[in-house]
Amino acid sequence: MKRKKLKVDLSELVFAMEMGDNMERSGYLDTETGEIIDLPDDIMRAVEDGETESLAVDWDEDLAETAENILGDEANRYLLIPRRESREGYEVMVAFTGAVEDKHLGEKLGIALNGKGAFRWFRDVLNHHPGELERWYKFKDDYLKDEAVQWLLENGIEPVQVISGYFNDDGTELNPDLVPKPGLCLTCKKDNAGGKEEILCTLNRNDQRDEKKFECDAYEPKE
Numbered sequence: 001m002k003r004k005k006l007k008v009d010l011s012e013l014v015f016a017m018e019m020g021d022n023m024e025r026s027g028y029l030d031t032e033t034g035e036i037i038d039l040p041d042d043i044m045r046a047v048e049d050g051e052t053e054s055l056a057v058d059w060d061e062d063l064a065e066t067a068e069n070i071l072g073d074e075a076n077r078y079l080l081i082p083r084r085e086s087r088e089g090y091e092v093m094v095a096f097t098g099a100v101e102d103k104h105l106g107e108k109l110g111i112a113l114n115g116k117g118a119f120r121w122f123r124d125v126l127n128h129h130p131g132e133l134e135r136w137y138k139f140k141d142d143y144l145k146d147e148a149v150q151w152l153l154e155n156g157i158e159p160v161q162v163i164s165g166y167f168n169d170d171g172t173e174l175n176p177d178l179v180p181k182p183g184l185c186l187t188c189k190k191d192n193a194g195g196k197e198e199i200l201c202t203l204n205r206n207d208q209r210d211e212k213k214f215e216c217d218a219y220e221p222k223e
Contacts, residue, residue, distance in 0.1 A: 003158040004031070010159060010177060012036040013148045014141075016081045027081035028070055031157065037078070043067055079155060084147075093122050096139045099183040101221075105129060131222070139186050149177050176202045182214040189220045 008029070016027025016036055026044065028037040043060060047067040070078045093113055100106040105125070112121035126133040152159050159177050179202055190197050200218070208214050 003153065003156050005158050005160045006031065006152075007034045008152065008157070008159040009034075009036060010145045010148050013081065013152075014144045017084050017144070017148060017151075019083055026083075029079045029081055031077055031079060031155075036081070037066060037070075039063060039067060039070070044071075047071060082151065084144075090118060092140055092143050093118070095143065096136055099139065099186060100132065101187060102132070105132060135186065135222070138192070142181055142186070145177070146180070153178075179206045180209055181205060184214055184216065184219060187221055188216070189222045190218065191222075 013027075013029070013036055016038065019025055019027060024041045026039055026041055028039060029035075030037060040063065043063045044067045047064050048071060090113070093109075097106055097109040097113065100109060108125050109122060112118060112125050115121075126136055149159060158175065160175065182205065185191050185201065185205065188201075190201060192198065204216060204218075205214070
């Protein structure tokens with residue numbers, strides 16, 4: 001299936017996917033412009049029920065017009081962005097725990113995840129390990145962006161964020177957001193180093209994307 005290339009802000013998309021039901025907002029992707037639309041549920045309900053006279057301010061009217069466009073969308077231009085469930089957040093913590101190299105810390109995180117209050121206990125353990133806490137934030141961000149990319153691909157969209165001037169062997173321009181990042185990279189001091197180092201790392205990952213085992217001669221563990 002040929003995918004449509006679209007400029008999408010992955011950080012905004014991840015934020016929309018992270019919105020819980022208690023926020024009473026929904027996110028939509030405009031598949032023509034790549035815009036992420038943040039729409040309060042009460043405005044969508046007001047438009048759906050024909051009660052727009054209850055809207056009090058100008059920005060409410062602008063959002064109501066957007067809601068009308070979404071409700072009347074017959075060409076599937078607007079995609080409802082799925083909200084992640086709490087169990088999916090738990091799965092990210094499990095994946096991170098499995099990638100922790102410190103055996104003792106991994107055991108403590110495993111215990112924290114086994115029972116009620118897993119999210120709080122998990123964070124409490126990492127608060128005593130600042131370096132691992134920083135790595136957790138990066139791991140989670142990469143994990144969620146990978147999820148967002150997969151959702152876009154499943155809907156026939158390829159997010160366009162490329163390294164200009166670098167290409168695959170077939171001549172197509174390289175899109176780093178579509179290159180999986182192995183767990184080994186997350187423990188390397190060169191991860192997100194920027195500049196030439198980041199480009200070389202991306203090219204190396206891209207060359208091995210179909211291999212069962214990732215190898216890197218330039219790997220340097222974080223201190």
